[in-house]
Amino acid sequence: MNALRSALWSDRMGVVLLTVLLLAAVWVPIASLALPESHPLHLGSYSVSLWGKYLCFGLLALSLDIVWGKLGILSLGHGVFFGLGGYVMGMYLMRQVGDRGVYGDPILPDFMVFLNWDALPWFWYGLDHAWIAFPLILFVPGLLAFVFGSLAFRSRVTGVYLSIITQAMTYAVMLAFFRNELGFGGNNGLTGFFDILGFDLRADTTRAALFSVTALSLAGCYVLCRALFSTRLGLLCTAVRDAESRVRFLGYRTDRVKLSVFVLSAAIAGLAGALYVPQVGIINPGEFSPLNSIEIVIWVALGGRGTLWGAVVGAVVVNVAKTQFTGWLPEGWLFMLGGLFVLTTLYLPRGLAMLVPKRVSGS
Amino acid sequence: MSVSQRRPLQRAGGAPVLDTSHGTVLYLESLNVSFDGFKAINDLSLYINDGELRCIIGPNGAGKTTLMDIVTGKTRPDSGQAWFGQTLDLLRLDEAAIATAGIGRKFQQPTVFTELTVAENLELAMAGPRRVWDVLRARLGGEQRDLIAQTLERIGLTPLRAQFASTLSHGQKQWLEIGMLLMQKPRLLLVDEPATGMTHQEMAQTGELLCSLAGEHSVVVVEHDMDFVRSLDSPVTVLHQGSVLAEGDLDSIQKDPLVRSVYLGE
Structure with missing residues (x-):
């Protein structure tokens, strides 16, 4: 506990971030639910979900930073863990639809009825129960990371070779999930959700609650990661x-050190995906596209890798910019993103975190 | 080298027991290593006694570093045997298991962890938990703090303990690495060119440090610098083209006609 306290004390920007997150977790529900719509500080439910989405990306960036910034494993496939967490949540939400789907089948989701399936595949069993589905959000991405990491780290695959196979992994999963036969809704993915834990997903209260849960999850994971790196294991990672x-x-068996942090990172990415899906209302195989995973790397690089808080800031800044920019000039965004990445590499090699003077950040 | 060759055949769980009842800590017998047809090590046999300080000299390409690579598990020989004490077959252990068993190595290029402080470098090297979960929960106790303080004193880096290792001079990095070796509490220290890049004064201090280690540890020093070797005043083994050319004290070695022909081309 003392180690954590001193670690947080020397990470003042982290404390700023945590404070902002906790304030947002309290303020956003008030601004969205208690203030009248005419009030200038009122937040519409669209904005609430939009900011919730940004925070999910912040959590995803944090998960990448603990492997890339802290351990030097450049994963170009972290979207796969985010997507798997999202799919588990999507399957849970799909089972909540019940007979309210277009075809009205009490058990089978619409896409299965459409494919003329007569029974639920075995891997959909139990996912209508939150107590089964929610742990799987962490477990499924963690398991993939464990299997992949055991093979890669034990055979001492490092550097660019590792990056390439992570990219190949997410691409392979994307191709698999595009197939209807796999049983995850093919290229349409999973959508048309109604409620989560019995609460209506379109209600303002549910959206505000989802935002707060996201903000608190991000804060919690931040503290967890900071605590982890304040131990001797943190020294070992460096x-x-x-x-x-x-x-x-x-x-020391370095492969096991890498594997442990990689699995933790995958679980956090899975959590981010699971929080993302109910707020955007859809999950499809596009989340596994290699481009998405590369974007995560850009967020972290732009924010400042290895700082943890920088990754979160980078994710939010880039995505706010993306929302604005795609509004004006949708085709231009990728050029803008590429340009940002080049400029950061040239002028801010340690990312936006460089702009914070050392005596302020405390690191 | 293929992946399968590097893969450990055996992963030691706890620290294996070292048996030196016959007075010998390291047995190397008829080792052979070739890289793409070049015989780096050629039918080499070498025995190191418990508590001994031994110097290994030889011209470039004599196989000195390859020899250390074999003992620490980085390179697998094509044939031959390597035993640590009577019971530990080094050829069946991987790098981490060999280190845990009690063989520490200082590299030719000093490799310390530049983003950690001097004291943190020693903390990581300290004999103790090596499994991820145990490392996560490890805290420095009073005894361990004392051990770090003693080692800092011994390697003369006490005033620099809170500095990042990246700020150290070349010679200081060499000492830090020797300190890290000591923290591992090894039975056998392999020290590759410890005096490189040192001033004469630093060299003398390093020599004293190494001599003071012999006895409680066995020390094998690979060195080019003859003055430094002389200052260690220890038995010398001369390697040439991957095998042992001569063994004995430095004076008799320097008179050996075979050695002279190799070194001086006479």
């Missing part, structure tokens, strides 16, 4: 990042 082979000669 050592593995900077001189992995030397660490082996000290008697």
Whole structure:
């Protein structure tokens, strides 16, 4: 506990971020529900969900930063963990639809009726129960990360080779999920949700609550990661990042260090995906596209990798810019994003975090 | 080298037991290694006694670093045997298991963790938990703080303990690495060119430090610098083209006609 307190004390920007998140978790429901629509500070439910989405991306960026910034594993496939968490949540929400679907089948989701399936595939069993579905949000991405990481880290695949196979992994999963036969709704994905835990997803109260849960999850995961890196394991991660082979000669199994943090990262990414789906109302295989995973890397690079708070700030800043810019000039966004990345690399190699003076950030 | 060759055949759980009842800590017998047809190590046999300080010298390409790579598990020989004490077959252990068993290595290029402070470098090297979960929960106790303080004193870096290792000079990094070796509490220290890039004064201090280690540890020093080797006043093994050319004290070695022909081309 003391180690955590001193770690937070020396991470003042992290404390600023946590304060903002906690204030937002309280303020947004008030601004959305209690203030009348005519009030200048009133937040519409569209804005609430939009900001909720940004925070999900912030959580996703945090999950990438703990493997890339802290351990030097450049994953170009982190979207796969986000997407899997999202799909688990999507399956849960789909089962909540019940007989309110277009075809009115009490058990089968619409797309299965459309495909003339007569029974639920085994991997959909139990997902109508939150107590089964919600743990799977962390477990499914974590399991993929465990299997992938065991193979990759034990065979000592590092650097650009590792990045390429993470990219291949997310691409492979995307192709698989595009197939109708796989049983996840094909290219339409899962959508048409009604409620979560019995609350109507379109109600302003539910949206405000989802926002607050997202903000608190982000704050909680931030503290968890900060605590993790304030232990001796944090020192070990830095050592593995900077001189992995030397660490082996000290008697540590570096592959297991990397695997542990990678699995944790995947679980956090899965949580981000699961919070994202009810707020945007859809999950489809496009989330697995390699481009999405590369965007996450850009958020982290732009915010400042290795700082944790920088990753969150980068994700929010880029996505606010994306929303604005795609409003004016939809075709131009990718050029803008590429330009931002080039400019950051040239002028802010340590990202926006560089702009904060050391004596302020405390690091 | 293919992946399968590097894969450990055995992963030691706890620290294996070292048996040096015959007085020998390291047995290397008829080792052979070739890289793309070049024989880096050629039928090499070498025995290191418990508590001994031994210097290994030899011209470039004699196989000194490859020898250390074999002992620490970085390179697998094509044939031959390597035993640590009577019971530990080094060829069946991976790098981490060998380090845990009690062989520490200082590299030719000093490799310390530049983004960590001097004290944190020592903390990581300290003998203790190595499993992820145990490392996560590890805290420095009073005894361990004392050990770090003693080691800092021994390597003369106490005033720099809170500095990042990236700010150290080359010689200071060499010492820090020797300090990290000591924290591992190894039975056998392999020290690759410790005096490189040092001033004469630093070299003398390093020599004293290494001599003071012999006895409680066995120390194998690979070195080019003859003055430094002389200052260690220890048995010398000369390697040439991957095998042992001569063994003995430095004076008799320097008179050996075979050695002279290799070194001086006579």
